Amino acid sequence: MTYAQAPLTIAIIGAGVAGPVLALTILSNPILGRRYKPVIYERLPCPSSTTYAAGAAVALTSNALYPLYSLGLCDILHSASCETTRIKIWRSWGDSGKHRYCQQLRNPNWQEDLQTNLRVVERADLQRLVLDKFLELGGEVVWERKVSDVKAMEQGGMRVCFEGGEEVSADLVVGADGGWSFVRREIMKGLDEGKGEKWKPSFAYADGLYGVSKPIENPRAVDGEDEMKDGDTHWVLLDRGTASTWALPGGRQFWTISFPSDTPPTRASAGDGTQQRRVDKLYGAALTLGGYDLEETKQILKKYENAFHPVAGSFKELYKRSERIIRAPLWYHAWDEKEIGGKNIVVIGDASRLMLPTSGQGAGFSIEDATILANELLNNPPSEENGGWDFSEAIKAYTKARVPRSKSMTSQSYWTGQLGLGANFFWRQLRDFMTTYMPLGGDPKT
Ligand SMILES: Cc1cc2nc3c(=O)[nH]c(=O)nc-3n(C[C@H](O)[C@H](O)[C@H](O)COP(=O)(O)OP(=O)(O)OC[C@H]3O[C@@H](n4cnc5c(N)ncnc54)[C@H](O)[C@@H]3O)c2cc1C
Structure with missing residues (x-):
């Protein structure tokens, strides 16, 4: 050349x-x-x-x-993102609020030369x-x-x-x-x-709900569990599915709920311009459906409303503080x-x-x-x-x-x-055992 x-x-x-x-x-x-x-x-x-x-x-x-x-x-990037200081794992049963703390991973992906753990950014x-x-x-x-x-x-x-x-x-x-x-x-x-x-791509027989919530003004009182800190990420293992929240700058939280799903939405509506497809308001948030049915999506949101969250109390509190809620099928x-x-x-x-x-x-x-x-x-x-x-x-x-x-x-x-979704008895048992008893690593920061 x-x-x-x-x-x-x-x-x-x-x-x-x-x-x-x-x-x-x-x-x-x-x-x-x-x-x-x-x-x-x-x-x-x-x-x-x-x-x-x-x-x-x-x-x-x-x-x-x-x-x-x-x-x-x-x-x-440092001002636009938040460093994840630790990931705490919880198990939550049904919609009764019953839960158990499993374990935590400190300083995930700590890099000495960059002086940061992993960072979360919108x-x-x-x-x-x-x-x-x-x-x-x-x-x-x-x-x-x-x-x-x-x-x-x-x-x-x-x-x-x-x-x-x-x-x-x-x-x-x-x-x-x-x-x-x-x-x-x-x-x-x-x-x-x-x-x-x-x-x-192939459908993973799973889909997800996502949102970014405003800060929680009155964090739930902690009952014997160790204190919550800024930069905490929480993974909550559900009966069928996994929820998580990731700290963003200014106390906002990126939240996700992934769950098993039988059918993908039709491609024609699923992949195109999800950013523009706001169809309705629910919990005060604009809903983006990713090609799914509105009524069915409402039912799914309702189903996980009372899923335990260690800071907000329940996921409903996160829905209510979100400007938008996005539903997206998972492909791979x-x-x-x-x-x-x-x-x-x-x-x-x-x-x-x-x-x-x-x-x-x-x-x-x-x-x-x-x-x-x-x-x-x-x-x-x-x-x-x-x-x-x-x-x-x-x-x-x-x-x-x-x-x-x-x-x-x-x-x-x-x-x-598949493990995280715990879609059947076998996966659920394996997931609950591993996340509670297997060492997670982390904490290399001096
Ligand atoms: C809920 C969720 C959570 C995620 N969490 C993480 C995470 O924690 N960590 C992580 O690393 N990744 C995560 N990801 C994945 C990450 O967002 C994607 O992998 C990443 O955005 C891919 O970037 P991309 O540029 O390849 O594609 P995209 O971000 O999808 O960008 C593609 C662009 O191409 C444009 N485009 C499409 N078709 C055309 C066309 N015909 N003509 C012109 N323009 C077109 C689209 O409008 C879009 O702007 C997550 C994804 C989701 C949905």
């Missing part, structure tokens, strides 16, 4: 987590920043303060924190702080562009088409367009000799090397593997993907071919590095998810 030429264009589809981190990593590196011009295309409108707040929160472990800190985001805040820095460095984000076709051009390069008819050309297309990736579907055309369904799959990359096209983040949230690694792995793809672009410059550019070397190196790790974590999160 001749470096004096105009930078090659990378069209990044999706402004979630993986896309912005890749774009920022490219612009922050003096060599990559000279070689490439990353442009992000996102189907949703430019977020305002309200729509930005419309996601769930994510836990960032060291694999996510190292790259983010090296992108110069340490201080801003996904929208993470997205915003990465995008702000990318824009500060002169990056470009084009909102409200939903990709509807991606094709290789005969004269080399790629053509990206959007709903509404607009088209742009790019030397490389990177799909960072989430678990139901359109770009992955395009890569897999011709690879699937079956029903054409291989591009889809890790795709093979050929299914996620070609010559001028590749996918990263959830588009390359979709894991159950039990791993706490979806965002972390997306950040790893972005970092590794940028690294491979640095190590393997494209070769010129018939007037276009061939990125096969970099893409092969990226997929080879990522696929085994993705498969292993996807499978691990699937089985820990």
Whole structure:
């Protein structure tokens, strides 16, 4: 590659987590920043303060924190996130409030050199702080562009088409367009000799409810259990399911309830624009249904209303303090090397593997993907071919590095998810025994 030429264009589809981190990593590196011009295309409108707040929160472990800190985001991330000081595990029975404390993990994922445990941040805040820095460095984000076709051009390069008819050309297309990736579907055309369904993730026979609650003004009095502290995370094992709360800055709590579920919602309504699909108010919160039925969702919320929570007393108290409640089906799959990359096209983040949230690694792995793809672009410059550019070397190196790790974590999160859900007697007994008696590690902080 001749470096004096105009930078090659990378069209990044999706402004979630993986896309912005890749774009920022490219612009922050003096060599990559000279070689490439990353442009992000996102189907949703430019977020305002309200729509930005419309996601769930994510836990960032060291694999996510190292790259983010090296992108110069340490201080801003510290103010936007909360350090988890310990994870306390509880067992709660039925809706009577009966419960038992099991054990705790202190200083989860403590990193001496970073001087932090794992940190929890609202996904929208993470997205915003990465995008702000990318824009500060002169990056470009084009909102409200939903990709509807991606094709290789005969004269080399790629053509990206959007709903509404607009088209742009790019030397490389990177799909960072989430678990139901359109770009992955395009890569897999011709690879699937079956029903054409291989591009889809599998339903985990589970779904989840999520929200971010305002601070609890009058924390429940503690009866002989040790004192509650800021930064406490609680996992509450239910008869069929698991609930958790994660501390966010300012005393807010990110709460989740995951439970077994027989049928996925219809795809047509499940994956599209959940941020915009607020249908009703319940407990004072806007409900986002993820393709599920409103009445059924109300019943599920009611079912877990009285599930024990060590600080709020019950989950109903958390519902009441939430601006929004999101219901989302849980999907998973890790795709093979050929299914996620070609010559001028590749996918990263959830588009390359979709894991159950039990791993706490979806965002972390997306950040790893972005970092590794940028690294491979640095190590393997494209070769010129018939007037276009061939990125096969970099893409092969990226997929080879990522696929085994993705498969292993996807499978691990699937089985820990099954264990956590305790869907039948066997899993429940095993889960209750392990979470009470197995040593959890942690506490390495000196
Ligand atoms: C409730 C919940 C809790 C979670 N907890 C954790 C956790 O604790 N730790 C963790 O690491 N991860 C967690 N995750 C996972 C994490 O949020 C995802 O793994 C991460 O957001 C993936 O980032 P991404 O950029 O690959 O995809 P996304 O964040 O899904 O972003 C994809 C983007 O692409 C856009 N897009 C889609 N299609 C198109 C198109 N055709 N054209 C243009 N744009 C398009 C979308 O609008 C979206 O903005 C959690 C997820 C959920 C739902």
